Amino acid sequence: MSQEQVVRIAQPGAAEVMQLELVEVGAPGPGEVRVRHAFCGLNYIDIYHRSGVYPLPMPSGLGMEASGIVEAVGEGVSHLAEGDRVAYASQPVGAYATARVMPARCVVRLPDGIGLDTGAAMMLKGLTVQYLLRKTVPQGGLQAGDTVLFHAAAGGVGLIACQWARHLGLKLIGTAGSDEKCELARQHGAAHVINYRREDFAARVKEHTEGRGVKVVYDSVGADTWAGSLACLSTFGLMVSFGNASGVVPPVSLASLSANSLYLTRPVLFAHLATRESTQAMADELFDVVSQGVVRIPIGQRYALAEVQQAHRELEARTTTGSGLLVI
Numbered sequence: 001m002s003q004e005q006v007v008r009i010a011q012p013g014a015a016e017v018m019q020l021e022l023v024e025v026g027a028p029g030p031g032e033v034r035v036r037h038a039f040c041g042l043n044y045i046d047i048y049h050r051s052g053v054y055p056l057p058m059p060s061g062l063g064m065e066a067s068g069i070v071e072a073v074g075e076g077v078s079h080l081a082e083g084d085r086v087a088y089a090s091q092p093v094g095a096y097a098t099a100r101v102m103p104a105r106c107v108v109r110l111p112d113g114i115g116l117d118t119g120a121a122m123m124l125k126g127l128t129v130q131y132l133l134r135k136t137v138p139q140g141g142l143q144a145g146d147t148v149l150f151h152a153a154a155g156g157v158g159l160i161a162c163q164w165a166r167h168l169g170l171k172l173i174g175t176a177g178s179d180e181k182c183e184l185a186r187q188h189g190a191a192h193v194i195n196y197r198r199e200d201f202a203a204r205v206k207e208h209t210e211g212r213g214v215k216v217v218y219d220s221v222g223a224d225t226w227a228g229s230l231a232c233l234s235t236f237g238l239m240v241s242f243g244n245a246s247g248v249v250p251p252v253s254l255a256s257l258s259a260n261s262l263y264l265t266r267p268v269l270f271a272h273l274a275t276r277e278s279t280q281a282m283a284d285e286l287f288d289v290v291s292q293g294v295v296r297i298p299i300g301q302r303y304a305l306a307e308v309q310q311a312h313r314e315l316e317a318r319t320t321t322g323s324g325l326l327v328i
Ligand code: NDP
Pocket: 042, 043, 044, 045, 124, 125, 128, 152, 153, 154, 155, 156, 157, 158, 175, 176, 177, 178, 181, 220, 221, 224, 242, 243, 244, 245, 246, 247, 267, 268, 269, 270, 315, 316, 317, 318, 319, 320, 321, 322
């Protein structure tokens, strides 16, 4: 048992609702592990949780990604041992903390060559890119030469997606909210970039594809981009709506899919992480591309745990690029 610093919210709201509290953290129970955190990952889903877009039972902790050292393992846990360097992306929330107890099935050992900062910066975002590019497209999946549109391409998920797509031989058209962000996405492997704050991205995508449109749109922006994203798809194209940074997509008319006989999916990472085996298999693929150096994890922002309010404000204000970390 020890007293740990934990970020808690009593009710949903703006960044100020997050407060540091001292909380007793005990020994792990059966199937659990206790992790002393080194770094916690910042993710846009933390904003949805804090603001109430994705409701949580209150009061609540926050955060779904971290790295650190295993301090104790509970009964029945055989894949981890005290002293292991580990990382995780997981439910339940509660990663914004100096240490925590959590389900061991979510936690994986980090390979020697991958630092604890990289571990916390890449698990939730990198596993997301793994399932988006490698598991989400049916009927043979994506093939080298296919063209996809990826919104918010200079963000945490976005910069990993640009690099992984290039590695797979895909032509990724990336959108971003400033010329500087567009340049960053291009440097990380986007074949074309579009500043969607000042350009009609659907018209530009049509130009880049000689009028055909793209095979897949990956849209985490939501309300603002929904209609334009549908217009970018080729016949039988797939709309992957996986987030809502600009607001939740309003109810959709099925007729909006019929003109081009489109497919639509609304996937969630945690469905893919349901078992320890699937989590490890996805993590192994991520570790492989990172260890080879074909995907680097750009860490654009680092904050102290006590600066968590500022970290959220900057993420919401669209001033961040790549991954952000809370340094414990
Ligand atoms: P990012 O670092 O990508 O930050 C979000 C980005 O969204 C901003 O930087 C901004 O980039 C863009 N954006 C566009 N419109 C707005 C707006 N109105 N307000 C704020 N941001 C806006 O975040 P993450 O890498 O953590 O996550 C990216 C997205 O992926 C999020 O929507 C997240 O919820 C989703 N996600 C979904 C998962 C799933 O399994 N369904 C799993 C993981 C992430 P710009 O200025 O360039 O437009």
